[in-house]
Amino acid sequence: TGPFSAEAQDQVRAAELAIKEFNDAGGFNGRKAELLVRDDKLNPGEAATRTLELIEKDKVDYVVGSLSAATQLSINAVCKERKIIFNSISQSDAINEVKDWSIYTFHEALNPHMTAGAVARYAFPKFGKKIVYLTADYAYGHEMVRGFERAGKSLGATTLADIRHPLGTSDYSAFLPRIKALNPDILVLCNFGRDLVNSAKQCTDFGLKSSMKIITPVLLYTARQAGGPEAFEGILGGTSYYWGMEDRVPSAKAFNDKFRKAYNGIVPSDYGALGYAGILSVLQAVKNAKSTDTPRVIAAMEQLKYDWYKGPQFYRKCDHQSVQSVIVIESKSKNMKDKNDVFNVLAIDGPDEKTLRSCDELGHKA
Numbered sequence: 001t002g003p004f005s006a007e008a009q010d011q012v013r014a015a016e017l018a019i020k021e022f023n024d025a026g027g028f029n030g031r032k033a034e035l036l037v038r039d040d041k042l043n044p045g046e047a048a049t050r051t052l053e054l055i056e057k058d059k060v061d062y063v064v065g066s067l068s069a070a071t072q073l074s075i076n077a078v079c080k081e082r083k084i085i086f087n088s089i090s091q092s093d094a095i096n097e098v099k100d101w102s103i104y105t106f107h108e109a110l111n112p113h114m115t116a117g118a119v120a121r122y123a124f125p126k127f128g129k130k131i132v133y134l135t136a137d138y139a140y141g142h143e144m145v146r147g148f149e150r151a152g153k154s155l156g157a158t159t160l161a162d163i164r165h166p167l168g169t170s171d172y173s174a175f176l177p178r179i180k181a182l183n184p185d186i187l188v189l190c191n192f193g194r195d196l197v198n199s200a201k202q203c204t205d206f207g208l209k210s211s212m213k214i215i216t217p218v219l220l221y222t223a224r225q226a227g228g229p230e231a232f233e234g235i236l237g238g239t240s241y242y243w244g245m246e247d248r249v250p251s252a253k254a255f256n257d258k259f260r261k262a263y264n265g266i267v268p269s270d271y272g273a274l275g276y277a278g279i280l281s282v283l284q285a286v287k288n289a290k291s292t293d294t295p296r297v298i299a300a301m302e303q304l305k306y307d308w309y310k311g312p313q314f315y316r317k318c319d320h321q322s323v324q325s326v327i328v329i330e331s332k333s334k335n336m337k338d339k340n341d342v343f344n345v346l347a348i349d350g351p352d353e354k355t356l357r358s359c360d361e362l363g364h365k366a
Contacts, residue, residue: 002042003168004067004193006222010272011089012037015064017262018279028286035279036060042067044074051078061292064108064278066090067271068192069139079104085294085301087282089274091115091218093143096319098363104294106301106320108278110240112140113357116147116217118326118349119238124155127213128185131157134175134199136191137164144190144217160184169195172202180208189216189235196223201231209234219329221269224342229333232342236330240274241310242343243267245327255309267340277308281315281322312351318359323351 001008019035027033036058040047047066054060055078062085066072069092076095079086080102087106094100095107124131131152135141145162152159160182163175179187187208189199196216200223203214219237246253255276259268268276281304286292289300305314313324329343336342349355 001039003195004042006226007193007220007269007271008039008067010222010269011065011067011275013263014259014268014272014274014276015279017258018276018283020262021258022280022283028283028292033279033283040066040071040075042071044070047071047074048078051075052082055079055082055084060084061294062087062282062297064089064275064282069094069143073100073139076100076102076105083294085282085297087278089278090271091140091143093146093357094139096321096357096362101319101362101364103298106281106315106322108281108322109274110238110324110326111321111356112143112147112217113150114147114355115238115240115326116144117151117355118328118347119215119217119236120148120151120155120157121349122328122347123186123213123215123236124152124157127215129155129157130160130183130185131188132160132179132182132184132186132212133162133188133190134172134179134203135162135164136167136169136195138167140192141190145188147217148188148190165191165195165199167195170198172199173206176202176206176208179203180206180211184212187212187214189214191216192218192220193223194226196220197227197231200227200235204231204233218270219331219343220271221342222271224331225339229331229336229342232331233333234331236328236346239270239327239329239343240324241268241270242327242329242345244341244343244345245310245348248345248348249311251307251309251311273309277306277310277313280308281306311348314351316353316356316359318364319362321356323353323356325350326355 038050216237285300289296
């Protein structure tokens with residue numbers, strides 16, 4: 001529940017699909033996987049309580065989930081202490097850094113550095129170098145700005161302002177005249193979920209698109225569906241997945257078909273797909289390890305080369321970050337084949353360790 005509930009519910013649907021797929025294929029030595037779902041209410045304290053409950057009372061073997069930088073760090077801290085594998089399926093840079101990381105930490109999602117970097121490399125050379133950020137004032141927003149500024153350095157970009165707003169802001173009218181007066185080439189919306197929907201709508205209504213390009217690090221399928229074609233028209237961003245990749249990525253077609261079949265023809269969202277991959281990676285590692293024993297499963301995950309839904313991926317050894325593609329997309333308002341056909345795929349930035357911060361920089365010593 002909370003501002004990211006649409007994304008969370010899709011993650012659960014995709015997770016159920018992964019569990020069913022594993023069990024239908026015979027599970028592990030005849031043992032079936034069972035999915036337990038808990039609501040962290042987008043609250044780090046609640047996330048820690050529910051994680052502890054799952055480990056102590058429900059005796060779970062593995063934890064997959066989270067949908068904000070703060071909740072995933074909270075879940076990670078509990079799993080680290082209890083020596084339970086946690087595969088995180090939302091964006092965070094901190095989770096890769098040595099102070100928060102542990103051998104039990106895996107990160108299936110993209111991180112802000114990868115996402116913002118790919119979007120900046122695409123957008124800054126095309127649309128201009130003077131940048132204003134409208135930023136949700138919590139870890140996700142701050143990390144995204146840092147990612148854009150870092151990529152922007154080598155591209156000659158300058159920050160005119162980083163304007164912060166509280167998480168869950170519904171009215172952006174106080175910020176818009178200042179953004180207009182600053183007259184940037186690009187406005188970057190560094191926010192998520194309902195905040196992205198509301199800010200995109202109000203920026204559009206205020207007429208900002210006539211004088212600047214609006215981009216966002218993570219252009220959510222669910223946000224675009226909620227906000228509609230006009231609010232998002234021409235907005236460009238990054239994503240870990242878009243169902244429309246199916247015409248060029250065979251595993252995307254296979255995943256979409258399974259999802260459509262299970263859920264009355266609907267297509268999976270970007271964050272939904274992470275619920276599928278996050279679970280399949282752990283379960284495949286159990287099979288490969290021929291064991292549910294945690295150290296063996298960790299070793300198997302470190303060796304895993306996989307393609308569940310978007311092309312090749314693997315976990316980098318030093319920080320267990322999943323190395324994967326970033327898809328750059330733009331929202332469209334016409335020539336849509338159907339209601340799901342909401343983005344054009346502009347570029348696929350392929351999996352490359354060079355787009356990650358170095359192990360050394362994150363504090364992982366060789």
